[in-house]
Amino acid sequence: MEFSIKVGGPEKQKTACAVVGVFDARKLSDAAKAIDQASGGHLASVLKHGDLDGKLGATLLLHKVPNVACERVLLVGLGKAAEFHDKQYRDAVRAAVKALNETGAAEAVLYLTELPVKRHDAAWKVEQAAVVARDALYRFDQLKSKQDAARPLKRLGFNLAGRGDVRAGEQGLSRGKAVADAMQLAKDLGNMPGNLCTPSHLAERARKLGKSHGLAVEVLEQAAIEKLGMGSFLSVAKGSRQPPKFIIVQHKGGNKKDKPVVLVGKGITFDAGGISLKPAGEMDEMKYDMSGAASVLATMQAVAELKLPLNVVALIPTCENLPDGAANKPGDIVTSMSGQTIEVLNTDAEGRLILCDALTYAERFEPAAVVDVATLTGACVIALGHVATGLLANNDALAHELARAGEAAYDRVWQMPLWDDYQEQLKSNFADMANIGGRPAGTITAAAFLSRFAEKYHWAHLDIAGTAWRSGKDKGSTGRPVPLLVHFLLGRAGG
Ligand code: BES
Ligand code: MN
Ligand code: ZN
Numbered sequence: 001m002e003f004s005i006k007v008g009g010p011e012k013q014k015t016a017c018a019v020v021g022v023f024d025a026r027k028l029s030d031a032a033k034a035i036d037q038a039s040g041g042h043l044a045s046v047l048k049h050g051d052l053d054g055k056l057g058a059t060l061l062l063h064k065v066p067n068v069a070c071e072r073v074l075l076v077g078l079g080k081a082a083e084f085h086d087k088q089y090r091d092a093v094r095a096a097v098k099a100l101n102e103t104g105a106a107e108a109v110l111y112l113t114e115l116p117v118k119r120h121d122a123a124w125k126v127e128q129a130a131v132v133a134r135d136a137l138y139r140f141d142q143l144k145s146k147q148d149a150a151r152p153l154k155r156l157g158f159n160l161a162g163r164g165d166v167r168a169g170e171q172g173l174s175r176g177k178a179v180a181d182a183m184q185l186a187k188d189l190g191n192m193p194g195n196l197c198t199p200s201h202l203a204e205r206a207r208k209l210g211k212s213h214g215l216a217v218e219v220l221e222q223a224a225i226e227k228l229g230m231g232s233f234l235s236v237a238k239g240s241r242q243p244p245k246f247i248i249v250q251h252k253g254g255n256k257k258d259k260p261v262v263l264v265g266k267g268i269t270f271d272a273g274g275i276s277l278k279p280a281g282e283m284d285e286m287k288y289d290m291s292g293a294a295s296v297l298a299t300m301q302a303v304a305e306l307k308l309p310l311n312v313v314a315l316i317p318t319c320e321n322l323p324d325g326a327a328n329k330p331g332d333i334v335t336s337m338s339g340q341t342i343e344v345l346n347t348d349a350e351g352r353l354i355l356c357d358a359l360t361y362a363e364r365f366e367p368a369a370v371v372d373v374a375t376l377t378g379a380c381v382i383a384l385g386h387v388a389t390g391l392l393a394n395n396d397a398l399a400h401e402l403a404r405a406g407e408a409a410y411d412r413v414w415q416m417p418l419w420d421d422y423q424e425q426l427k428s429n430f431a432d433m434a435n436i437g438g439r440p441a442g443t444i445t446a447a448a449f450l451s452r453f454a455e456k457y458h459w460a461h462l463d464i465a466g467t468a469w470r471s472g473k474d475k476g477s478t479g480r481p482v483p484l485l486v487h488f489l490l491g492r493a494g495g
Helices: 030-038 042-048 086-103 122-137 163-191 199-213 222-228 231-237 283-305 351-365 378-384 396-409 420-426 442-451 482-492
Strands: 002-007 018-023 059-063 072-079 107-110 155-160 216-220 245-252 261-265 267-271 311-321 332-335 341-344 369-374 389-393 413-415 459-463
Touching: 002 122, 002 163, 018 030, 018 086, 030 042, 042 059, 042 072, 059 086, 072 086, 086 107, 086 122, 122 155, 122 163, 155 163, 163 199, 163 283, 163 482, 199 216, 199 245, 199 267, 199 283, 199 311, 216 222, 222 231, 222 245, 231 311, 231 332, 231 351, 245 283, 261 283, 261 351, 261 482, 267 283, 267 351, 283 311, 283 369, 283 482, 311 351, 341 351, 351 369, 351 442, 369 396, 369 482, 378 389, 378 442, 389 396, 389 442, 396 413, 396 459, 396 482, 420 442, 442 459
Parallel strands: 002 155, 018 072, 018 107, 107 155, 261 311, 261 369, 267 311, 369 459, 389 413
Antiparallel strands: 059 072, 216 245, 245 311, 332 341, 389 459
């Protein structure tokens, strides 16, 4: 879908469909008023018949509205004017795009982008509209023998209230496109099944991205990983016939001496649990256990597209976690790259075992900050549901920076404590630490484990177990936390 910025009244807009909002109790938005006036009260009279009352997300398509230049008008319910905030704005755009796509119009102009949204400017509104529109029409049908019919909606214009907003709108549009493209990449990788999206496939995709977007890509094979002493990472890979890979992607947009931001993504392409086997129900969802890797890779694409003047490094340890004669066994003790030994009390707590070695590897970049992204704990889904990503950090400024970026991107996080008191739960009688801390505070003890490998730099951990995908009838990857990561890096690049 192509996007553009428009200005000018809706009644004069030559388009297949003008999309205007109606608040609760049939209160017309400014754009709806303009159409109503030009058409001699046509909208008011339609609404009087009760076809649309303004409930948020309701839509009504009108043909042949008199005295206007557009072929159709799509009315979209906005709910109560006093309660029209960021969530309501996004819901209205989503409903509009879904309805538009049913009309058969190849092109439309959205006037919802003119509506005032508390605390947000034109750049934000346009960015969000582009991201939500692309998200609403996303589907993953490449593995069906017959692809679904092509989407009719090809071009979408975003109207802004005045010329003064155009610059901000254009900036929002370039961000929105970069974020939407990156989310699509993350979703495609996440939705791809484990038999196709293997560690080798991820490495191949990273190499391709390097070529298309001018990123430096290096893939370390098993022998090189052994040489580095990543005994913890390799212990997880042992149970699989797919060779592990350690992928390094670099964007060199800053000065040579600028310390890079390092992103680390968990790349378990399938998590059966290993010898501590997971139950069969919904185990298919563990193909999403590489969503951290996917979002980090996708973020690199956006960073390159936006040409951010920053140095950014992505580190992706990737392998499968399967039961096998050669797999990790409960009680096994492995030696991490840092030299610290780990008693593997549960082979299903494998994410931290591959991340810890990547965190140690990150030291060589002398990073300005390290952010790891992982579908790490079921406990995080219980704590925060599917709304907020779990955030834990060893540095408060970094935590706040991420929280602000999440607000700006509408891809929010919620911080949990990382007090030393939790470290006691990781005590092992036989090694430096155990890889699990019991049932209480499962998300925090997982982060507490990782923190032992992140002592040399400012570090934050994002647990995306609840936010990276949806289960149930709308099962699928969400592309989160790509918007958050892109905004975090935009902030680091000076806005
Ligand atoms: N990949 C899972 C976490 C997960 C579970 C993500 C459910 C999304 C939905 C992770 O590797 C895992 O199995 N974690 C265990 C840790 C436990 C053994 C300490 C968990 O959360 O049950
Ligand atoms: Mn697991
Ligand atoms: Zn896992």
